[in-house]
Amino acid sequence: MTANEMWGGRFAAGPSAIMEQINASIDFDKRLFAQDIAGSKAHCAMLVAHGILSKEDGDEISQGLDKVLIEIETGKFEFKAALEDIHMNVEARLRELIGDSAGRLHTARSRNDQVATDFRLWLRDAIDGLDTQFAALHKALIDKAEKHADVVMPGFTHLQAAQPVTFGHHLLAYVEMVGRDRGRLADCRKRLNECPLGAAALAGTSFPIDRHMTASSLGFDAPTRNSMDSVAARDFAMEFLATASIAAVHLSRLAEEIVIWASQQFNFVHLTDAFTTGSSIMPQKKNPDAAELIRAKPGRIIGSLNALLVVMKGLPMTYGKDMQEDKEVTFDAADNLSLAVAAMAGMVEDMEPNKTAMRDGLVNGFPTATDLADWLVRVLNMPFRDAHHVTGSLVALAEKNGVGLDELTLGDMQTVEPRITKDVYSVLSVDASVKSRVSFGGTAPDNVRAAAREARDRYL
Numbered sequence: 521m522t523a524n525e526m527w528g529g530r531f532a533a534g535p536s537a538i539m540e541q542i543n544a545s546i547d548f549d550k551r552l553f554a555q556d557i558a559g560s561k562a563h564c565a566m567l568v569a570h571g572i573l574s575k576e577d578g579d580e581i582s583q584g585l586d587k588v589l590i591e592i593e594t595g596k597f598e599f600k601a602a603l604e605d606i607h608m609n610v611e612a613r614l615r616e617l618i619g620d621s622a623g624r625l626h627t628a629r630s631r632n633d634q635v636a637t638d639f640r641l642w643l644r645d646a647i648d649g650l651d652t653q654f655a656a657l658h659k660a661l662i663d664k665a666e667k668h669a670d671v672v673m674p675g676f677t678h679l680q681a682a683q684p685v686t687f688g689h690h691l692l693a694y695v696e697m698v699g700r701d702r703g704r705l706a707d708c709r710k711r712l713n714e715c716p717l718g719a720a721a722l723a724g725t726s727f728p729i730d731r732h733m734t735a736s737s738l739g740f741d742a743p744t745r746n747s748m749d750s751v752a753a754r755d756f757a758m759e760f761l762a763t764a765s766i767a768a769v770h771l772s773r774l775a776e777e778i779v780i781w782a783s784q785q786f787n788f789v790h791l792t793d794a795f796t797t798g799s800s801i802m803p804q805k806k807n808p809d810a811a812e813l814i815r816a817k818p819g820r821i822i823g824s825l826n827a828l829l830v831v832m833k834g835l836p837m838t839y840g841k842d843m844q845e846d847k848e849v850t851f852d853a854a855d856n857l858s859l860a861v862a863a864m865a866g867m868v869e870d871m872e873p874n875k876t877a878m879r880d881g882l883v884n885g886f887p888t889a890t891d892l893a894d895w896l897v898r899v900l901n902m903p904f905r906d907a908h909h910v911t912g913s914l915v916a917l918a919e920k921n922g923v924g925l926d927e928l929t930l931g932d933m934q935t936v937e938p939r940i941t942k943d944v945y946s947v948l949s950v951d952a953s954v955k956s957r958v959s960f961g962g963t964a965p966d967n968v969r970a971a972a973r974e975a976r977d978r979y980l
Contacts, residue, residue, distance in 0.1 A: 543841075544601040548848050552606050553592045555641035557585050559634060559717060560610070562737040564625055572628065572727050577621045584618040585610070606638070607631050628729050630721040632751040632839045637717040639847065641738065643760055646854045647709045653861040654702050654767075658695060658979045660868040665691040666972035669965045672950050673788065673878035674887060681885030684950040687873050688972065689963040694774050695975050701767040702979070708763050712756035715740035719750035722838040752838040754828065757850050761825035764857045768818040771860050775814040778867065782808045787877040795867045810863050817860045824849035882950045886915050886925055891947040891956065900939050910937050 561582055568578035588610055591597040603609045608631075615622035665688035675685035715735035718725065724747040731743035744750040781788035782796075795810040831845045889911050896907035913936045918925050921932070926948035933940045946952060957963045961971075 540601060543604060545605045545844050545847070546599050546601055546603065546609055548851060549606045549635075549638075550592075550599050550609070551851060552635075552638040552642050552847075553610070554589070555638040555645075556606050556610055556634070557589045558641065558738065559637045559734075560625060561585055562734045563629055563717060565737065566730050566733045567624075567627060569733065570728055570730055572729070573624055577624050580618050580621050581614065581625050584614045584622065587617055588613050605631070605635070607634050628720065628725040628727040629717065630719075630751075632721050633716045633719040636719075636751055636753070637715060637738070639850075640712050640714075640716070640740075640756060643712060643757065643850065643854075644709055644739075646858075647705050647760070650854070650858060650861065651702055651705055653858060653865065654698055654705070655980065657861055657865040657868065658698055658702075658975070660865045661691050661695045661698065662972050662975050662980070664868055664871075665689070665695065666969060668873055669968040669972065671873050671875050671878060672882065672954055673873070674881045674885070675963070681881060681887050683890055684882055684887050684953045685957075685963040686954055686965055686968055687878065688965070688968040691868075692968060692971055692975065694770070695979070697770040697773075698767075699975075699979055701763070701770060704763040704766065705760075708756065708759045710741075711759065713739075713741045714744045715742070716744045716750035716753075718743065719747035722748050722751050748838045752835075754832055754843060754846050757846050758825065758828055758832065761821070761828060761850060761853055764853045765818060765822045765825050768821045768857055768860060771864050772815045772818045774864065775811040778811040778871065779808050779815065782811070782871075786881070787874050788881065789871045789873055791867065791871050795863070795870050810867055814860045814863055814867075817856050820856055821853045824853040879950070883924065886918065888925055888948045888950065888953050889915055891953045892925060892944065895944055895947045896937070896940075899941075899943065900937075 564573065564578050564581045564585075567573035568575055573581075588597070591613070597609075597613065599609055600612070603612050611622060611625065614625070667688070668691075669686055669688035671687040672684050673687050673690065674681035675683045675690070715731065715738055717734045717738070718729050718731035735741070735743040744753075778789065778791075780786055782791055791806075791808060795808070796806045797809045798805055798807070827849045828846055831842050835842055892914065893904065893907040893911040896902045896910055897904050900907075902910070914925065914928065914933060917932060917936065918928050921928070926945060930940070930942055930944075933944065947956065954963050954965065958967060961967075
């Protein structure tokens with residue numbers, strides 16, 4: 521059967537080779553085969569249930585679709601570009617298998633509502649798969665945070681050592697980010713989970729169909745409410761791409777930290793050969809390539825979001841062939857996000873902190889300066905702005921003498937503020953600093969352990 525026969529009698533001549541090439545989507549939308557066949561079976565069952573299609577034709581169509589599915593799954597199906605897309609490829613093969621009754625399947629539907637349904641089904645499956653992967657990343661982060669709740673390291677602002685934190689607390693920051701990413705995916709899934717099938721080309725159909733039946737049988741919460749919006753909407757894909765972009769940025773931030781931590785200059789973490797590579801010329805190199813590749817993924821995923829936004833921005837109601845561009849970018853973004861999440865989960869499980877190097881990173885930068893200022897407020901009842909000024913003067917003195925704050929003599933300190941007592945040394949060690957941060961969400965080791973337990977209950 522030719523493409524023209526599929527379209528009907530209006531077209532007398534075949535398409536040019538270039539037209540066929542630009543028009544065909546089968547090279548990428550064949551990924552929708554399982555969803556397309558599931559949608560067709562649900563539509564067929566509904567047509568039979570409401571007397572629009574005979575039971576005999578319905579059984580024949582359903583059994584034929586099962587055969588087509590097996591052929592595709594086993595690699596025996598021949599996809600044909602001349603048939604344009606997954607819908608026509610499946611229908612043409614169904615006709616070859618069961619004859620003219622295959623043509624009755626398309627009663628009360630269009631490729632417009634068909635592809636919208638297939639795409640939502642595919643994206644719903646993709647989101648479910650991604651959430652499972654994000655759950656594995658959540659577990660890896662929580663496990664690692666709990667294990668290293670007492671390991672002190674520098675916390676940074678502007679990539680300069682700011683205050684002591686624990687490695688566990690640092691990892692729990694990403695637990696929260698991933699939690700929001702999973703929440704956005706769940707929100708996206710909820711909004712897309714309405715069924716366009718039965719909207720037909722754009723106006724609905726005169727046949728007595730039951731859209732609630734098909735929606736329910738395909739696991740949708742409800743049918744879409746407006747036939748024009750049903751075929752025109754692609755905001756569910758844009759929302760997914762926006763969510764994927766944010767998630768990829770979060771992964772990229774952690775990846776960048778791993779790149780920094782794994783460098784010889786920091787040496788904060790060790791990665792095994794499982795997630796590193798060597799150099800073709802420098803035998804001593806051990807490169808964190810997995811982290812670097814994750815760091816690059818947002819460029820690709822954000823590009824997919826931008827591409828679809830630009831495709832959709834000026835389209836009038838309802839369907840335009842422009843919208844064929846929606847799937848490749850969404851497939852690519854989902855694939856790359858999936859790969860990045862899997863790689864990050866593996867890398868988090870793999871990496872181990874260098875506790876000595878992390879502690880050594882707290883030697884410079886006066887990371888307990890805030891603890892000193894807080895002590896001045898708490899013990900000497902000094903206004904914080906005044907305490908900030910005094911602490912700055914003490915930092916300058918320590919810097920001039922080439923020592924840490926805890927290495928200044930009491931006499932040195934009292935030249936700046938005479939009321940300082942030896943009790944001040946109780947807050948100037950990094951261990952005392954992290955233990956003191958007991959406010960909700962703070963870095964104290966006991967807080968970290970409690971937060972890890974709570975996160976495990978919340979997310980796993």
